Amino acid sequence: MASAQTMPSADDIDREIEAEFLDDARNALNKIQVELENVRSGATTGHQAVAKLRSVVRSLNAQAPSGVMPSARMVLRRMDEYLGPLENVTPAHVDDIQAFADRFEDALEGRMEGAEATARVVRELPIKRTFDIDFDVVVPRPVEVLLVLRDRAGAHLVERELAACGLRSTNVRIPFEAFEQAFRARPDLIVAGQEIGEITGVDLACAFTAMPHTRDIPFALLSSYEWGHPALKDLPPRAALLKKGPRFGDDLALALTRFGIL
Numbered sequence: 001m002a003s004a005q006t007m008p009s010a011d012d013i014d015r016e017i018e019a020e021f022l023d024d025a026r027n028a029l030n031k032i033q034v035e036l037e038n039v040r041s042g043a044t045t046g047h048q049a050v051a052k053l054r055s056v057v058r059s060l061n062a063q064a065p066s067g068v069m070p071s072a073r074m075v076l077r078r079m080d081e082y083l084g085p086l087e088n089v090t091p092a093h094v095d096d097i098q099a100f101a102d103r104f105e106d107a108l109e110g111r112m113e114g115a116e117a118t119a120r121v122v123r124e125l126p127i128k129r130t131f132d133i134d135f136d137v138v139v140p141r142p143v144e145v146l147l148v149l150r151d152r153a154g155a156h157l158v159e160r161e162l163a164a165c166g167l168r169s170t171n172v173r174i175p176f177e178a179f180e181q182a183f184r185a186r187p188d189l190i191v192a193g194q195e196i197g198e199i200t201g202v203d204l205a206c207a208f209t210a211m212p213h214t215r216d217i218p219f220a221l222l223s224s225y226e227w228g229h230p231a232l233k234d235l236p237p238r239a240a241l242l243k244k245g246p247r248f249g250d251d252l253a254l255a256l257t258r259f260g261i262l
Helices: 010-041 046-063 070-083 091-108 115-124 152-163 177-185 200-208 250-256
Strands: 144-150 168-170 189-193 218-224 238-243
Touching: 010 046, 010 091, 046 070, 046 091, 046 189, 070 091, 070 115, 070 168, 070 177, 091 115, 091 250, 115 144, 115 168, 115 177, 115 189, 115 250, 144 152, 144 177, 152 250, 168 177, 177 189, 200 218, 238 250
Parallel strands: 144 168, 144 189, 189 218, 218 238
Antiparallel strands: none
16 A cells, blocks of 8 residues: 555646646647648648547547636637537638637647636637628627527527627536636626526526626526516526527527627
């Protein structure tokens, strides 16, 4: 049995975990750069490259340990979301992915530390290009919306409506992850579904309203209920209610205007 003197401390283990992630992340960055260069030179097609890029980024994002290099994980998560639905890599995509890779490297090398730096950088990252939206006409704005929605189809609908307004968004399907995202990215708006797992959207609204760090972040609840329903009795009155169905677009526009986002 190892003696107490030879057993690693918790700090030693944390440093080892961070070092391993840093090595894996640098290797992933090298693979991303190779694929981008291959696309630029014509050595590979965009269709071939996108699968490799998605695999590299998704694998690293899945194994990223919580609590380690939070700024880097924020960028990595958004790069994973950007690549997820892509079917091809065009020159515009290459530039976007390069921007993600550059910011990810900055975070890994300690050039993006602190909550203010993280919040600023996530608003500068490329907006998703998988929606049928002409971003030469719709100019992306430095506005970050945090979605907490379990249903992928519903999340896609909300993200498309936001993108049509030039707003960037990220979606978390596990509600507890929303707290880290809110604290570090300081979103301009949080949109949560009512049924999101172990806690409800009303629970999230109450929690964010109660915490000094997040109480000023606008909150909107996506629900099939109307105001006055028992399930919404604890929803803070400052929150907006987005009704599922044909009224959704109008409700969202009203909420964005009310909160001064549009």
